[in-house]
Amino acid sequence: MPEMRQADCKTPAVIDSRLSRRTLLLASATTAAAAGLGTGLTGCEADPAEPDAQAEAAIEPLTPVLIAQQDLLASYEQTFDAFPELAVALAELRTQTAAHTEALVAAAPGAAAQVGAASSSLAPSSTQPVPAPPPVTDVATARLALRRVVDAAAGRLGAAALRADGDLAALLGSCAASTACHARLLG
């Protein structure tokens, strides 16, 4: 698999600017293991005075993307649970999103392992409740809310494609393009 390009030592290019809360937690959780963990990144020495940079450097380039893909699939499930009529209309979009995620997992097994580790290690420590979003009471609003999530996912995949190289860049770009189509269909 081609490696991501590292553009800047102070601001690792592999880290998405829209990191989710789970990703940030993952970064904290992996800081201690940073010294011994292969990252696929080269060319920068982590500054001991910058613990955040250390934490970020421990994350595989595709880990934030895979976490976001899992969140996107969860958004589909939540929407379908609340509005079963949308499950029929939008099943294909969810199926394609799952296929994207599987392809990305296959392309980045290291990142997939980190996502799995983060899921299991974070579950028991979720002591701080996340404020629930306002309840969605009608199909049109639910569809719009899902569209926003999908739109953000397309942007995230596209940004990751720009940072990647070779076949991985093409895969990420293809997933981004397909996800942009989903947003269009939802709108």
Next chain:
Amino acid sequence: MSAEVEGLQAALRAEHSAVWAYGIVGATVALESRAAIRDVDAAHRARRDELADLILLRGADPEPSEASYELPFPVGDTTAAFRLAAQLEAGVAEGYAFAVSQADSQRAKGFCLTGLTDAALRQTTWHQLAGIAPASPEFPGL
């Protein structure tokens, strides 16, 4: 020739064939769809010219268009024209996806990623109009 230029040439070849074949599409679709086809045709021509510039900037000669291309199936009505348009966009997406995989510079990669997404979006539109499901391509260009 560098890998990046090879990728850009592949995208250019796809744009050349799209520009040629959208002429067939435009001549075949119902009157109310012709303005939309004209817009898409203009977009492909603009991207073709930008690709040629990118190739020239890298010291290579842009590959010219063929005199004509072979249609994949007879195009005799509006539905067939939309099917052809969808197929054209799939080919364009393929050209751009290859170009993305070969790109070294951020400029070329960004340009080709945009081309890939635009092609997938148009393919989705033509699929909808031709009644093809699923409308969205699962892995456009791959």
